[in-house]
Amino acid sequence: MTAATVPARSLAIEGDIGVLTLSYPPVNALSQVMREAIVEGMREANANPAIKAVVLICDGRTFLAGADITEFGKPPKAPSLREAQDQIENASKPVIAAIHGTALGGGLEVALCCHYRVAVPSAKCGLPEVHLGLLPGAGGTQRLPRIVGVEQALDMILNGSHVPAKKCLEMGLVDALVPEGELRAGAIAFARTVLAENRPLRKVRDNDDKLIAARAHPEIFANVRQANARKFRGFPAPEANIQCVEAAVNLSFDEGLATERRLFTELVAGTPSIAQRYAFFAERKATKIPDVPDDTPTVKVAKVGIIGAGTMGGGIAMNFANVGIPVVLVETQQAALDRGLAVVRKNYENSAKRGRFTSEQVEQRMALLTGSLQMESLADCDLVIEAVFENMAVKKEIFGKLDRICKPGAVLATNTSALDVNEIASAATSRPEAVVGMHFFSPANVMKLLEVVRGAETSHTALATAMQIAKKIGKVAAVSGVCPGFIGNRILAARSAQAQAMVLEGAMPWDIDQVLYDFGLPMGPFAMSDLAGLDIGWSKETSKGATIRERLCEMDRRGQKNGAGYYDYEVVDGTRIAKPSEVTRGIIRDLMGEQGKVAREISKEEILERCVYAMVNEGAKILDEGIAIRASDIDVVWVNGYGWPVYRGGPMFYADTVGLGTVVEKLKGYGGRMGPGFTVSPLLERMAAEGQRFTK
Numbered sequence: 001m002t003a004a005t006v007p008a009r010s011l012a013i014e015g016d017i018g019v020l021t022l023s024y025p026p027v028n029a030l031s032q033v034m035r036e037a038i039v040e041g042m043r044e045a046n047a048n049p050a051i052k053a054v055v056l057i058c059d060g061r062t063f064l065a066g067a068d069i070t071e072f073g074k075p076p077k078a079p080s081l082r083e084a085q086d087q088i089e090n091a092s093k094p095v096i097a098a099i100h101g102t103a104l105g106g107g108l109e110v111a112l113c114c115h116y117r118v119a120v121p122s123a124k125c126g127l128p129e130v131h132l133g134l135l136p137g138a139g140g141t142q143r144l145p146r147i148v149g150v151e152q153a154l155d156m157i158l159n160g161s162h163v164p165a166k167k168c169l170e171m172g173l174v175d176a177l178v179p180e181g182e183l184r185a186g187a188i189a190f191a192r193t194v195l196a197e198n199r200p201l202r203k204v205r206d207n208d209d210k211l212i213a214a215r216a217h218p219e220i221f222a223n224v225r226q227a228n229a230r231k232f233r234g235f236p237a238p239e240a241n242i243q244c245v246e247a248a249v250n251l252s253f254d255e256g257l258a259t260e261r262r263l264f265t266e267l268v269a270g271t272p273s274i275a276q277r278y279a280f281f282a283e284r285k286a287t288k289i290p291d292v293p294d295d296t297p298t299v300k301v302a303k304v305g306i307i308g309a310g311t312m313g314g315g316i317a318m319n320f321a322n323v324g325i326p327v328v329l330v331e332t333q334q335a336a337l338d339r340g341l342a343v344v345r346k347n348y349e350n351s352a353k354r355g356r357f358t359s360e361q362v363e364q365r366m367a368l369l370t371g372s373l374q375m376e377s378l379a380d381c382d383l384v385i386e387a388v389f390e391n392m393a394v395k396k397e398i399f400g401k402l403d404r405i406c407k408p409g410a411v412l413a414t415n416t417s418a419l420d421v422n423e424i425a426s427a428a429t430s431r432p433e434a435v436v437g438m439h440f441f442s443p444a445n446v447m448k449l450l451e452v453v454r455g456a457e458t459s460h461t462a463l464a465t466a467m468q469i470a471k472k473i474g475k476v477a478a479v480s481g482v483c484p485g486f487i488g489n490r491i492l493a494a495r496s497a498q499a500q501a502m503v504l505e506g507a508m509p510w511d512i513d514q515v516l517y518d519f520g521l522p523m524g525p526f527a528m529s530d531l532a533g534l535d536i537g538w539s540k541e542t543s544k545g546a547t548i549r550e551r552l553c554e555m556d557r558r559g560q561k562n563g564a565g566y567y568d569y570e571v572v573d574g575t576r577i578a579k580p581s582e583v584t585r586g587i588i589r590d591l592m593g594e595q596g597k598v599a600r601e602i603s604k605e606e607i608l609e610r611c612v613y614a615m616v617n618e619g620a621k622i623l624d625e626g627i628a629i630r631a632s633d634i635d636v637v638w639v640n641g642y643g644w645p646v647y648r649g650g651p652m653f654y655a656d657t658v659g660l661g662t663v664v665e666k667l668k669g670y671g672g673r674m675g676p677g678f679t680v681s682p683l684l685e686r687m688a689a690e691g692q693r694f695t696k
């Protein structure tokens with residue numbers, strides 16, 4: 001964070017109202033210097049008899065956005081946030097927080113020490129510390145439930161959500177909304193009302209009303225634990241957050257505060273939180289491309305074209321409609337187009353049923369989607385994304401047409417997950433510089449990751465435009481060079497190779513899946529194959545029964561979709577249960593017999609290390625080849641696109657926690673078992689020898 005070194009602090013006096021304005025770009029984080037500014041500003045305001053009330057407001061794009069995350073793990077510097085908060089809460093005159101942008105974490109905790117809070121309608125408030133593997137460590141777990149009640153506090157804290165101001169008003173978290181763009185004047189007016197009506201110096205800490213009710217309902221906490229058990233699997237922070245709110249209900253304010261401090265101190269030093277903080281900054285670093293200046297001109301994307309209204313095309317279109325950008329969806333057949341649009345509508349209606357959208361919002365979004373059977377309807381699009389099936393000849397034909405149809409300056413993107421973007425660009429267009437890969441992940445309207453694939457001739461403008469639009473549609477983007485499988489799928493293939501190999505050495509698919517599941521991945525490779533469908537890319541005509549997968553397909557075991565694949569599936573009380581399959585075990589035994597292989601006991605440790613270290617090794621090769629700009633980009637890809645548990649940072653971060661020396665030693669130890677053609681990355685070897693790390 002290229003923050004200003006010294007925050008700006010000013011105390012203006014408007015009649016009898018002191019307006020303490022703070023400014024510490026880019027997000028007014030509560031670093032040491034900012035805390036100092038609050039303490040000194042409040043001292044000045046408290047000491048000035050002319051000031052009867054204080055408005056605390058920030059310049060820039062947001063109110064205080066929380067503690068300075070870069071300070072965690074370093075020796076604490078005075079003044080503490082507590083000192084700043086005490087200056088506010090114990091002030092002899094009312095202090096009103098004036099909120100715009102996002103009042104988050106320590107920022108909201110400062111506002112909760114103010115006696116009143118006002119906000120503009122576009123503001124949001126939240127305690128998102130759980131996303132950093134932490135908890136609100138400045139009184140948030142004790143003050144928030146006192147204002148919004150225990151259940152809403154648990155919901156806000158455990159989801160780390162940014163709650164819109166209107167909802168905050170309904171919950172009592174803010175006392176009034178002031179007109180958009182008139183925050184300062186509105187807050188001053190509110191302060192005058194507080195004085196005129198002689199309203200009390202309300203200290204949130206003193207108000208237990210909403211806690212008393214919860215004291216008789218300890219099941220609130222049991223229910224929250226049970227309802228989120230699956231979601232919080234592997235994360236230590238959520239349970240600590242729940243314990244803090246429980247302490248708020250059952251202990252005094254100061255005892256609760258002590259519990260909060262103790263649990264915060266434990267979490268902040270733990271690897272899970274260090275990993276999640278690393279992931280926070282890795283996501284932001286991934287947006288920076290060293291040779292593409294921040295001020296690179298980009299194409300203003302006001303209209304998007306998508307070719308192919310299948311699962312990917314439809315999902316991609318929803319991302320743009322969700323942010324108000326009109327989309328033209330092009331298909332070859334009316335039936336396919338109707339089907340594609342119907343699936344999109346169904347997805348929106350399902351989300352509306354879950355309360356995510358209103359029916360008006362569904363109609364607004366559908367109204368932004370136009371279907372067409374003519375490529376010519378893409379002529380005035382600023383960005384066109386091709387999302388048809390993976391066939392080079394078909395893609396070349398499409399890009400050839402786009403080259404003739406699309407206006408100059410349009411960005412031409414392909415959603416290919418594996419094909420050579422350079423070949424598509426150079427062979428099919430007269431403007432290869434306008435071609436870039438935009439690899440979405442299925443379901444494209446849900447998955448956060450976008451692999452932006454930089455071709456040999458992709459221009460800075462096309463690249464910067466793809467990165468900018470990724471942020472606009474709420475995606476986490478990372479740049480990959482052109483190679484088979486780019487970053488994500490290439491590393492996936494390295495892991496799959498080990499998993500497939502170990503199944504023919506004695507491990508069962510469910511053994512391998514269990515190890516990776518216990519490690520924190522949402523599911524193992526074999527369960528994932530069953531979910532995707534074993535017959536993708538398989539055909540009866542060409543099948544030779546040479547692999548487990550082929551033999552399963554030949555036995556019409558296609559995966560979850562027909563109830564049998566690597567696993568047998570049965571539905572119990574509406575839930576699909578995967579069971580180890582004797583059929584699969586038999587196929588494996590037969591294949592091994594035919595290949596003269598003898599099964600051996602394979603430890604969980606070997607399963608994990610061969611799978612994960614093969615990923616790290618491939619990551620090192622990707623880095624060495626310059627396919628990835630930095631190791632943390634590889635982690636961003638795997639955390640946001642492949643379910644790698646964020647509390648383990650990513651494969652490269654994880655390798656650093658294990659030690660690169662150990663990774664190399666283990667890979668060499670497994671030697672030939674890693675498979676013919678497996679080589680340890682020279683970069684990995686060198687870094688291990690030099691005691692280096694992939695990530696800072």
Ligand code: T1G
Pocket residue numbers: 001002026027029062065066067068069070081102104105106107109128129132134135136137138140281284285
């Ligand atoms: N500390 C340090 N740097 C921060 C920061 C923070 N809290 N928030 C943002 N940055 C940097 C970021 O790295 C980037 O830097 C630049 O600011 C712009 O950010 C005691 C324990 C506020 C919604 O979790 O969610 O308080 O890349 O690109 O998209 O209980 O930033 O330009 O060099 O994300 O407009 C709790 C974290 C902290 C909020 C703005 N607070 N920030 O989003 O900009 S823990 C948070 C955000 C805490 C207390 C606890 C977002 C944002 P660079 P950006 P944005």
